Amino acid sequence: MLNTLSSRNSNEITSLAIGKFDGMHLAHFKLLEHLDSQGAILSIHTQAPRMLTPHKESHTNIPIFYVDLARIKNLSGKAFVEFLTRHFRTLKRIVVGYDFKFGKDRKFSASDLYTLCADKEIIIVPEYKIHDLGVHSSIIKECITTGNIPIANLLLGRIYTIYAHTTTGQNIGSRELYPTINLVCNDYILPQDGVYASMCKFDEIWYESVSFVGNRLSTDREFSIETHILGRSIPTLPPYLTLGFVQKIRENRHFDTLQSLKDQITKDIDTATHILRTINTKTP
Numbered sequence: 001m002l003n004t005l006s007s008r009n010s011n012e013i014t015s016l017a018i019g020k021f022d023g024m025h026l027a028h029f030k031l032l033e034h035l036d037s038q039g040a041i042l043s044i045h046t047q048a049p050r051m052l053t054p055h056k057e058s059h060t061n062i063p064i065f066y067v068d069l070a071r072i073k074n075l076s077g078k079a080f081v082e083f084l085t086r087h088f089r090t091l092k093r094i095v096v097g098y099d100f101k102f103g104k105d106r107k108f109s110a111s112d113l114y115t116l117c118a119d120k121e122i123i124i125v126p127e128y129k130i131h132d133l134g135v136h137s138s139i140i141k142e143c144i145t146t147g148n149i150p151i152a153n154l155l156l157g158r159i160y161t162i163y164a165h166t167t168t169g170q171n172i173g174s175r176e177l178y179p180t181i182n183l184v185c186n187d188y189i190l191p192q193d194g195v196y197a198s199m200c201k202f203d204e205i206w207y208e209s210v211s212f213v214g215n216r217l218s219t220d221r222e223f224s225i226e227t228h229i230l231g232r233s234i235p236t237l238p239p240y241l242t243l244g245f246v247q248k249i250r251e252n253r254h255f256d257t258l259q260s261l262k263d264q265i266t267k268d269i270d271t272a273t274h275i276l277r278t279i280n281t282k283t284p
Helices: 026-032 075-087 110-116 137-145 148-154 172-176 258-277
Strands: 015-019 039-045 062-068 093-097 121-125 160-167 181-184 194-202 205-216 223-229 240-250
Touching: 015 026, 026 093, 026 148, 062 194, 075 110, 075 121, 110 121, 121 194, 148 160, 148 240, 172 240, 194 223, 205 240, 205 258, 223 240, 240 258
Parallel strands: 015 039, 015 093, 039 062, 093 121
Antiparallel strands: 160 181, 160 240, 181 223, 194 205, 194 240, 205 223
């Protein structure tokens, strides 16, 4: 019933942080501060069309165990606790957020753990805020989809990244504009359409870039994710890369000619270069 990418045995775990952990943001790390040296994460996996971390990116060295929500959502409160003690036999401490719910129809709240797990130490972590803004995955998703990338990155504690497959595009860029790497990404939350100062990574190296998300209004009107690496030529296209968004530069627009589009891209490159040289970007 449990899945893990860790070599740690679940029966060795003495403290456990429980939650969905989509995005692994700063509020999640506040929970992890309460784990001991034998601590682990129990991530409750839900099926969603797009997520912040759909491929179980951890952004932490703490062991993570995964369970599908469908397997536990109809359990009673008592049965949920029995599930925990059955899979984590040496468990002594449970750490959850203030808004944690469990059991059938989410009838049980974090405080119910005090009664149901009377023999365990229960730590309920209060809401974590930055500048009076609560740090939640839903808020981060809203910031990303509205183009407010700096706030999303602030709440994440790192730049927001997607992992994408590279593909061939129209080849207009390499012939008449600027060469770009075209990406296919179907399972991550994507930023609002527009042009972004960005960072991309492949072969374990981070590169500064400028990226486009949206329909190509000036050519074929098809949806596209493209990134142009600043100041470098990439002779061999990597099969996959990580793309991180730093700041939105402008909205998606239609241009009457390829020359006017190229002139704007030149300005976008200058803007992205300035942003990336002046902003402290923390890559994962």
